[in-house]
Amino acid sequence: MKANKNVLLTSALLMSVVTFAQKDQIKSAEKALKKGNIQEVAQLLNEAEPLIANASEEEQGKYYYLREVVYMDAVDKKMDVAKNLSLAAKAAQKVIALEKKTGKKEHSDEMRKTITKVKEKLIDGAIEDSKAQKFNEGASKLYEAYQLDKKDTINLYYSSSFRLNAKDYDNALKELQELRKLKFTGKSKSFIATSVLTDKEEAFANKEDRDRSVKLKTHIKPREEVAQSKQGEIYKNIALILVQQKKTEEAKKIISEAKTLNPDDSSLALTEANLYLESNDFDMYKKLVSEILAKNPNDPDLLFNLGVVSANAKNKEDAETYYKKAIEVNPNYMNAYINLVALKLEAETPINAEMNKLGTSEKDNKRYEVLKAEKKKIYQSVIPLLVKALEVDPKNQDIGNTLMSVYGALEMSAEKKALKEKLGK
Structure with a gap:
């Protein structure tokens, strides 16, 4: 029993020495800070760590608190900025949490300002x-800014957009799913x-500031601008990633849910139709397309997009029909x-692939002439389209060059020469 008491006494003395050493180093670090010696502060904190x-x-x-000061000093000196911003924010959050426990909120307000500053710097860096x-x-950076202030969900939205641009689809999906759970719309005024x-x-932070400026006559023509909901876009991107991951059925459920929330979003209906087209459910695809067109029969953008969807699915007949309809509705629709x-x-x-494989036999020569005639028909079919497109956009070099090549292939020398002069070549 006596031996145990001695062990406990030794442990207590050791803890007392450790605590004293901690306090001494932290006090010394505080004194070094008052003198402006940040390097010494950092050294003393490393010893206390x-x-x-x-x-x-x-x-x-x-x-x-002292750690936060050291990290922000490094940020101000442009030293490993991203890393030190992150460390400063974490240190500031710990100060706030610890002072909340002790009830002594000596540095909490200052730390909140630090978190705001870090957030702004992260966004600027992004x-x-x-x-x-x-x-x-x-x-x-944007995701970290969101973690610092989860009320500011727009940073999570932009983070997911950056992930998509980087083709980091796994992390983009995680962030998009989080936005979905949060029922984020992105609507703002x-x-x-x-x-x-x-x-x-x-732009003003709020209506009151704007109206005050108008009353002071420093500003005129007050107006409000409402940002459209981003919910449809979020669901659509989730579905597209799921399709890429071969989770088509899950993607269909997501789009169905999105359509319930955004019944007027034609892009969602178009995405849903595309899902069924890619899974070879042509009956459902036709049904959905009919529903889309019934609502917007004369929308050239919708018709064009249906053409793109069909072309991507190698359904060339439908694609050609939709492109032609888009041109009928808007004869100046260049992309169509x-x-x-x-x-x-x-x-x-x-x-061309078949022609290159042919030999010089009589049979091959006959087949060559048949294929040559087919190519001629193709070239002849695009001439009216290219001529009209060049009327819509006379300065479009790509269209002009394509038409010139077609004229050359068809040995239409006069037309090619006239076009060359017209284009200034």
């Missing part, structure tokens, strides 16, 4: 990353007025002309 787990909550709060096409790095000084529109020409010219590929 192995012992901090056994410190009181009050001492831990002081420790993490914007710079996007300009440099570093979408994964930007997404990580902007309060705008035109500056008298610059004659440019400016381009896609229709491309669709028709695709038929040339297998013909």
Whole structure:
């Protein structure tokens, strides 16, 4: 029993020494901070770190406050900014949590300002990353900004968008599913007025600030702008990723759910039709397309998109029908002309492949002439489309070059020469 008491006494003395050492180092770090010696602060904190787990909550709060100061100083000096921003935010969060426990909120307000500052810097960093096409790095910053303030869900939305741009579909799906659970819509209202000084529109944080500026006559023409819901887009992207992962049935359920929430979103209906087309359920595809067209029979964008969907599914007959209908509704629909020409010219590929394999026998020569005639028909069929497209957009070099090539292939020298002069070549 005496031996056990001695062990306990020794342990108690050891803990007392450790606690004293912690307090001494933290006090020394506080003094170094007052003198502006950040390097010494960092060194003293490193010495205290192995012992901090056994410190009181009050001492831990002081420790993490000093850590936050060191990390933010490194950020200000542009030293490993991304890493130190993250560490500063975590230290600030610990200070707030510890001071909440102790009831001594000495640095909590300051730490909240730090978290806001870190969040702003992360968002600014993500914007710079996007300009440099570093979408994964930007997404990580945006997701971290969301973790710091989960009320600001728009950062999670933009993070998922960055992931999609980076083709990081697994992480994009996780973030999109989180947005779905949060029932995120992205709807927002902007309060705008035109500056008298610059004659440019400016956005205000709220209606009160905008109205105050109008009353002071520094701004005129107040208006409000409502951002459209992003819910349909979120569900659609979830479905597209699920399809890529061969989870078509799950994707169909997601789109069905999305249509219930957004009945007027034609892009969702189009995505659903595409899902059934890709799974070779042609009856359901036709049914859904009929429903879509019944609501918007003269929407050239919808008709064009149906053409794209059908072309992607190698359903060329339907694709050609929809492109032609889009042109009927809007004779100036440039993309419909381009896609229709491309669709028709695709038929040339297998013909060329077969022609290249032919020999010089009489049989092969006869087959060659048949294939040559088929190619001629294809070229002749695209001439009216290319001519009309060039009327719509006379400066379109791609259309002009394609038409010139077609004229050349058909040995239409006069037409080719006239077009060449017209294009200034």
